[in-house]
Amino acid sequence: MTQFEHRQSAHCESGVVSNLVTASGVQMSEPMAFGLSSSLIFAYLPMVKMAGMPLIAYRMLPGSIMKGSAKAMNAKWESQTFSNPDEGMAALDRALDEGKPVGLQTSIYWLPYVPEDMRFHFNAHNLVVSHKEGDEYVVSDPVFPELKRTDAASLKKARFVKGVMAPKGRMYQLLEAPNNIDYKTAIPAAIERNRKLMKAPFVPMVGTKGIRYMGRQIQKLAKNPSKSDYLKQYLGHIVRMQEEIGTGGAGFRFIYAAFLKESAEMLGSNQLAEAGDAMTDAGDEWRRFALNATKMCRGRKEMNADALYGLLDVCASKEQEVWDMLKGVKSAV
Amino acid sequence: MKKDDVPQDKSRTYGGESKLMYAVDDDGKYTGVSSSGWEVETYATVAAVEALEAQRDAALKRGIAGETSPLEFHMFDKRMDMATLTSSTGYGAWRVKRHLKPNIFNALPDKKLEPYCEAMGIDLQTLKSLPEQSSESSES
Missing domain, CATH: 1.10.260 (434 Repressor (Amino-terminal Domain))
Incomplete structure (x- = not known):
């Protein structure tokens, strides 16, 4: 067991996975952990509401990065939930007494160190408690640059909130550290899994089809003049889901691009390097969409739903291009 | 996104914190870059x-x-x-x-x-x- 090192990450779950795996003695970057888990997605989910708006997901469900990467790395997590909060806190203390870092699922709203405007009711925020100092828990929250601290009462609240995706005090540790990861097999297999996910042939609102579906929703709303205020809120929501909440969707494109480039170098593959550059372009297109949508909401540019559809169509095409480039990666690498 | 294009708009919503973004450096390699926020976000x-x-x-x-x-x-x-x-x-x-x-x-x-x-x-x-x-x- 090596000393736990806090490294800031772009996303909480991939950050926790890469930090805990690295602490077990196996160097693991955040993009590699994310890529191995095959968790990149686009999903437009009108039946799941977030602040009264459709949920727009840019990665698979919470938990899938941990699960997916463990499978690819041949590692095992030990995960526990608790019906009794006091028991859950006592179990955390016992684990920390053994000198091991512990991963926790929490609600970001109740963590005292989170800035006011970054707090909202999201119950699947992951962090690591590295140790205890007196009554305070020292927290490696991967989205922040420095270590944080929290008192026991706040941590208990954050671990045991009720509601959607309630954490139920979930805590986890690496039971078996990854052992001799066979990157030459694991990376192409992970990419192929992800390629199939994005194709999602039977689901119109998932994958590149989902991106265009969202674009058509914008066009539909814009045709109804009485909904012009709602259209602005809707666009603001899309941008918020893309840039702020859970790292931001465009952010995941860059994480995945970084994974492809790291893999390219590791396996000496031009195919992966070129796909990585193309994924960077896709991420840049998402940012172009966010910039334009925001300008239109602020009245700095005339509202033009067809232009916004066009920008999303480019995002979809670029992503499609990446996955087409990655076709047959299993036999090529 | 290029390293130099990572937004540094000192967003008040970050409360003085920064976020990490992955961006491309001069050699075309990915690296983690700290961002103080983007006006759009x-x-x-x-x-x-x-x-x-x-x-x-x-x-x-x-x-x-x-x-x-x-x-x-x-x-x-x-x-x-x-x-x-x-x-x-x-x-x-x-x-x-x-x-x-x-x-x-x-x-x-x-x-x-x-x-x-x-x-x-x-x-x-x-x-x-x-x-x-x-x-x-x-x-x-």
């Missing part, structure tokens, strides 16, 4: 927060006028909506809606109010009352 965040604050302020006004129970103010004050409140209390939406009526809310036994206190992290006294000052002085 700030706008979306602030709009969402302001929408909740406007709902909160309206609920306070109507609460003072006796048109709604204090529950509505506290719900928005804790950045919740109906969906968050129902899922975190276990009450159905119809029941929460009933509890927004002042006469019904005022007659509720403390035991029925406890799930709200628990979900919002406030005590009974706070839940049953509205802040005395206008909204300007409450947290924002």
Whole structure:
């Protein structure tokens, strides 16, 4: 067991996975952990509401990065939930007494160190408690640059909130550290899994089809003049889901691009390097969409739903291009 | 995104923190770059927060006028909506809606109010009352 090192990450779950795996003695970057888990997605989910708006997901469900990467790395997590909060806190203390870092699922709203405007009711925020100092828990929250601290009462609240995706005090540790990861097999297999996910042939609102579906929703709303205020809120929501909440969707494109480039170098593959550059372009297109949508909401540019559809169509095409480039990666690498 | 294009707009919504982004350096390699925020993201965040604050302020006004129970103010004050409140209390939406009526809310036994206190992290006294000052002085 090596000393736990806090490294800031772009996303909480991939950050926790890469930090805990690295602490077990196996160097693991955040993009590699994310890529191995095959968790990149686009999903437009009108039946799941977030602040009264459709949920727009840019990665698979919470938990899938941990699960997916463990499978690819041949590692095992030990995960526990608790019906009794006091028991859950006592179990955390016992684990920390053994000198091991512990991963926790929490609600970001109740963590005292989170800035006011970054707090909202999201119950699947992951962090690591590295140790205890007196009554305070020292927290490696991967989205922040420095270590944080929290008192026991706040941590208990954050671990045991009720509601959607309630954490139920979930805590986890690496039971078996990854052992001799066979990157030459694991990376192409992970990419192929992800390629199939994005194709999602039977689901119109998932994958590149989902991106265009969202674009058509914008066009539909814009045709109804009485909904012009709602259209602005809707666009603001899309941008918020893309840039702020859970790292931001465009952010995941860059994480995945970084994974492809790291893999390219590791396996000496031009195919992966070129796909990585193309994924960077896709991420840049998402940012172009966010910039334009925001300008239109602020009245700095005339509202033009067809232009916004066009920008999303480019995002979809670029992503499609990446996955087409990655076709047959299993036999090529 | 190129390393030099990583936005550094010093967003107030970050509260002095920074986020990590992956960007391409001069050699075409990916590297983690710290970002102090992007104006585009700030706008979306602030709009969402302001929408909740406007709902909160309206609920306070109507609460003072006796048109709604204090529950509505506290719900928005804790950045919740109906969906968050129902899922975190276990009450159905119809029941929460009933509890927004002042006469019904005022007659509720403390035991029925406890799930709200628990979900919002406030005590009974706070839940049953509205802040005395206008909204300007409450947290924002």
